[in-house]
Amino acid sequence: MADSTDNASDLDPAAVADFHDALKQSKHIVAIIGAGLSASSGLATFRGTGGLWRNQDVMQVATPAGFHHDPGLVWQFYTYRRHEALRAKPNRAHYALAQLAHQIPGFVALTQNVDNLSPRAGHPPDQLKELHGNLFTLICSDKVGCGYIERGNFQEPLTPALDPSKDETTTLGSIDPNNKPRANPVLLAGIARKHAQILGDTYHGDTPTTRDLSSLKAPEQPPTAPTAVIRLSSGLEKEDLPQCPRCKNNILRPDVVWFGEALPLTIVEETEALFNQPVDLCLTIGTSSIVWPAAGYADMARKKGARVAVINICAEDAKNIRPEKDWVFVGDAAVVLPELLKPVVGDVALCDENVGEDCE
Numbered sequence: 001m002a003d004s005t006d007n008a009s010d011l012d013p014a015a016v017a018d019f020h021d022a023l024k025q026s027k028h029i030v031a032i033i034g035a036g037l038s039a040s041s042g043l044a045t046f047r048g049t050g051g052l053w054r055n056q057d058v059m060q061v062a063t064p065a066g067f068h069h070d071p072g073l074v075w076q077f078y079t080y081r082r083h084e085a086l087r088a089k090p091n092r093a094h095y096a097l098a099q100l101a102h103q104i105p106g107f108v109a110l111t112q113n114v115d116n117l118s119p120r121a122g123h124p125p126d127q128l129k130e131l132h133g134n135l136f137t138l139i140c141s142d143k144v145g146c147g148y149i150e151r152g153n154f155q156e157p158l159t160p161a162l163d164p165s166k167d168e169t170t171t172l173g174s175i176d177p178n179n180k181p182r183a184n185p186v187l188l189a190g191i192a193r194k195h196a197q198i199l200g201d202t203y204h205g206d207t208p209t210t211r212d213l214s215s216l217k218a219p220e221q222p223p224t225a226p227t228a229v230i231r232l233s234s235g236l237e238k239e240d241l242p243q244c245p246r247c248k249n250n251i252l253r254p255d256v257v258w259f260g261e262a263l264p265l266t267i268v269e270e271t272e273a274l275f276n277q278p279v280d281l282c283l284t285i286g287t288s289s290i291v292w293p294a295a296g297y298a299d300m301a302r303k304k305g306a307r308v309a310v311i312n313i314c315a316e317d318a319k320n321i322r323p324e325k326d327w328v329f330v331g332d333a334a335v336v337l338p339e340l341l342k343p344v345v346g347d348v349a350l351c352d353e354n355v356g357e358d359c360e
């Protein structure tokens with residue numbers, strides 16, 4: 001099993017013992033969570049190495065301007081992400097954190113993830129701040145004038161035009177290499193997989209290009225065609241997209257924070273209030289501790305007396321570490337966290353109430 005604890009012993013036993021001592025004495029704990037928490041649940045990190053959608057795609061699919069220009073493309077992207085998140089299961093790290101929240105009332109997790117895996121692992125809602133929203137909360141695109149909000153919408157497909165079950169054979173028919181291809185994200189994921197198969201280690205998950213498309217059409221040919229970035233186009237009309245049932249005048253959008261948008265004020269205020277009191281322990285999990293918000297919140301926690309533990313697959317993401325007070329635990333969060341939290345949460349079982357599985 002991918003999230004077994006086989007290599008948990010890679011951690012420095014002295015550091016783990018020191019962390020365990022600190023954990024057992026901690027009453028106020030803050031965790032700052034990034035995409036690395038969900039990586040071993042099979043969800044690609046959004047912008048990191050190997051991420052499916054890189055910078056310029058982000059401008060097309062995760063910005064207010066992108067939504068204004070082609071809301072269908074944005075909805076295709078989020079349809080794909082909702083589908084992947086529904087297929088994924090919480091891993092042992094999600095369950096360990098949920099258990100920690102049940103055991104320690106003064107523990108609050110600040111997550112940048114929108115995949116809903118922490119709630120599915122049973123993390124109490126009042127101890128989880130979803131900084132960037134949730135894929136399964138839909139809001140009216142007229143936030144101020146209408147303000148419609150619908151939580152926990154897991155419907156698939158949201159509209160017939162957004163059916164994510166279309167396979168590659170179906171969607172391939174809509175590609176015209178001399179014109180704008182229609183960008184079904186399921187197709188793009190298929191392209192990424194095929195490209196990885198063809199190119200192996202030399203493939204880095206870059207933006208799909210015309211070369212990707214030509215290699216799909218003629219996989220026996222070496223990919224030598226000149227590379228050009230594709231300007232994606234959904235080909236969808238507003239009538240094809242989820243409609244607001246309240247104002248009946250606007251389309252819905254996912255309640256996630258796009259690039260160029262501010263975090264919701266209530267979340268910011270609730271989060272900053274956490275740092276008005278002493279903090280004993282701060283965990284940064286699967287997120288770069290160099291850039292905002294993880295770096296900012298970790299520093300706020302340090303000012304309130306916290307020792308900081310960095311849990312990350314990549315050691316280079318841990319900076320500004322105080323060797324005498326902080327810890328860096330390098331590894332997969334799904335392996336490392338259950339071992340680190342074991343003195344409080346015990347052995348972590350996997351179970352997913354949403355799909356009716358028994359706990360192991």
Ligand SMILES: [Zn+2]
Binds near residue numbers: 148246
């Ligand atoms: Zn509305």
